[in-house]
Amino acid sequence: WACGYAITNWFQSLLGSLTCLFSQAGEVSDEYFGCKYGVLPGRRDGKGFFHTVFQSCRAVLYLIGLFWMQTLLAWRLDVLERTSRQKYCSHCFRMLIWVQAFGVAVIVLSLGVFAQQYFGNAYFKDYYSGALTATAAALLTWLCNMTASAVVICSLIQCLLMLRRVLRLSESEIASAPVRLSLSRARRFAFLQVLGVSVSLVLTIFVVPAAAVSTVLAPMLSEEHTWVKWVVVVVQALDSLGNAVAAVLLSGSHRLSEKDSQPSRPDQTSRRVSCRVCQAKPRAAPDDMAWSPAWKAKVEELSLRGMTLRSLLHFYQEDLLSIQDWRAHKTRDVVRRAIIPLTSVEESAYAVSTLNRDGARRAHIMVTHNWANSFKDLFAAVIADALEECSFNLTTNLLEEDSDILREILSQSGCLDDTYWICAFAVNQHSSICHSNPYDRDPFSNQLHPVCNCSSVNISDPDCRSTVSEINKFDDMMYHLAATGSCRQVVAVDQPLDLFNRAWCVAEIAEAKRLHMKQALKLPSKATIMQRSHTLANLDVRTMRATMETDKKFILEKIAKSKNIEQFNAELQSLIFEPKSGLLASWNAMDSLQQIGEVGRLIRWGLADAGTGKVWKAWEIHE
Template identity: 35%
Template sequence: MLFVGGWHAQTLAYVLYGITISVAATILFMLVSVPRGFWLSLRFAQAELRAQTAKKQRSEMDGPGIGSSFQTARIEKCEQLAAQAVRVARRLVCEAPIGLLPTLLTLAAYSWSLHSWGFAQHACLCIEAAFNILSPFSLMANCRFVMLLSGIDLFNAGKCRKARLQLRAAAEKAKWTTGDEGWDRKVLDLAGRGITLRALLRFYRRLGTSSVMPHFDPANHSTADVARQAIIPLSKDTRHGSSSMSTVLMQGRSVFPMKMVTHSWSNRFSHLVAAVVADALDLPEYEAVLGRLDRFEIGALEEELYWKSKLDQTFWICLFAVNQHASICGRILPQECDPVTGRQPLPCACGFGKFGSQTPPLRHDGQSILCEVNKFDDMMACIAAAEPGFTQLLAVDKDFTIFRRAWCVAEMHQAYSLRLPQKMFVFSEATLTRHKSYLKTLKVEDMEASHPADCDMILARISDKASFNEEVQRLLFDKGGLLEEWQGGFDHMTMLGEVARRGYERAVRGKSCQSELEVGVF
């Protein structure tokens, strides 16, 4: 064929040849500039790491009496951030050329094949073979580079599958005890009712199907609705008996949680799940996650979480961990009405014994030993003693009612008393801004609970309510508090850029860097 669209074949070859050379030149420029950019990031991140390490060493030499504990924690956090940035930058420096070089070689082979076709008029089998071999290598290298930029680690994926899920009750009991054997046994049982993120998402997938709450509406159904119409029916008369939903989801295994999720039952269940996923994705807001829970998107979300080794993270969520058949399943409150159907759910007829906070047998303080909802404080202390890094997550609803619920405030206070790391996840920054003034007026006396006896029990444990209110305000607004920690959330690449920027500023300031370190300016 001598003409293609009115063009001579040889002329067309020249055009394609020119385009290919232009693209190759662009990639060659990227091959130089991209690694150089990452190398500069590495250089400045290393400078920042050295500065923070020196500051930490000086702080340790000064002794505990110099400076506040917050400043020490801040220095350690900045040092960890800089160290992480150095690791990321070092990998990017190494992998950027690996991703671009095969592409350049592929284009070179393609250009030579065009040259052979346009001028020699005979196929060069060696060039074609090189092109066919280099093309898949180029695709794989670029896919690997994209995954690295997105925070996905291909070679570390799946390692969490080997993580320990079984609760070693003897070891935990050796570290923690209240002195009451029956009470401790129930606490340890509760502590072993964590679920994985994988199990949570699988459960969420079932909602709205013909067999599980077919009328489920993510925009309307609350956590309480899901408890009544999905969790209680699914956990009734299973091969584990009428048990907690976590027992069903984890097939009877005792699973030790890494994190505890504090949430309000009036919040949308989809928002609760989105907040847990936001933690796995290192996002401070969960509004953007909601769309990814759609039935057509959730598969891609699970794939991302798998490659980021997040699906086997374990969480303690009271909705799943508490055996609802031992507490609320047979009693429907008048206000409990399905927002979609307009009907009240039917009470459960499991016949399982119900245990309130004062149901015998009783402990010396009058609290029921077999009741599960009066042991959250001890359960948190038990897990904290056995699991370093145990963290509390606050899944804050759009109306911030979590800060009015008695059980939620009690859990926040216990985590604060145990000095557990606490992370807050809000619907959006706009909702947080709207409710800041409201948060400053919180008082424990205004707490609410579904059952007045629960509220009375929690208030009875707080001897000095004024001091408790001050502690809540410190928890929210002090340096290192929940609001400041929330503001500090940023992603993998932003972290690298921020640390590199700090290192660059130090390098530019030159000699002034030393004087800043001496006076403790960051």
């Protein structure tokens, strides 16, 4: 977007160079500047007409450039507010943009009325009302533009002062070198943003009066005041150059090297990475008329088993304490040693039990995860998603050190009511696995986890077609969530990236893509994707694993109904590695908008740390 603004500014300045003509004795003259770019007529006949056309086009491009710049700044304020959870007057700024838009509309209408009066055949012609209205609207628009730029400068200076405060607190706590380096970079980036906006503001203040002088006064000046015309031209040239500099500073292009501009292969990812939610077109709508009433009822029931972050935090801080060394347990261990025993009396899913303090709710985010993953990492990935973090090592370390910090920042961010669907909590384990355990062992004693003594009957579903079974309806539930309201997918990836070798997980990712759900990839750290992404280069759904061989067979048969396996594998590779829309494409070199988000992120964590040093201690490991 900054590049688009720079191109608009360049084209506008090019037209300006073609209109450096003065009016002398009623004729348009190019005596002083001699613009011979091959655009004006060769015989110079009718050059006054071309001069007017170029001036009009230039004015239009200049207005477009002004609004383009304001839009770029509005996005920066929005991202800064969202990531830092602080107020930076973005609402006020957007109101000023709308006032400017209204002013431009008035200018266009007034000039239209003026043109009609001037060229029309009306008996009574009022030239001045339209011209005065357009002038007043132009003045209002200009003042609002100046005010809006000043608001942005004040907001960015406020951000700069907060970073300075956070940096001072981190230095007082003898923070690690990576922490101080990150904060210093963020402060330098914020300063350059302030500088870029200031350059644009100062030059815009001068260029509008200069344009007025060149339009109104220049034709009436004598040869003794030719210097005024030169000053007008120089000011307009400096405005174009200054706006180009502002675009460079705002876009961060001054930091790019030739190496950074090279496209990265799937196994070569930039060290400076960020994540974005992968968005797509409106979701597709498969035909669900084949669902029986009982099947559809079960699908709807499953979709209402989401849990709030508040309830998940309560489970993590209270219910997990019954497991010895619970921090080192995998998700399947937590299911066997905590979720199943805690719900054995009610014989229900944890999400619908009385243990879920907030009660089951309609899910807005579905979490795809591997049961062999650490439960602590799974929960950290969920929190990282709520806080819009790309990686979850920081939240993992804070969960170990002081989970109350995370609860506080989630509360301040208004995220405690975010509702997640996690199969370990949403599926009734007493109707599926609680009475048998052929292989899940305690990681410390190496003993098989005990089975449940409840009276429920585990459902046997070898062909995955049972109406009462819950584990064969995940894709249907995903469609139901996507079709009845907003729902997105979070992919919580484990350290060895084994999730991409699990048949059910890959099936969920592919289904979410087919339904055009928004998808976000949460990885342990930046190093994980840099070091191990090459292991995904030869993914084949036929070699993937599932808990039950019948599950894998069911998935392969379902794929074969719509496409062949080779085609699915090719689409899977595209889903992960596609340069523009793939899951790994969201981990690319940060642009300036993402960098301003990084600034807000550092402010948020610095204020949450409040000088205790706990966040920065975890940050050292995180970075």
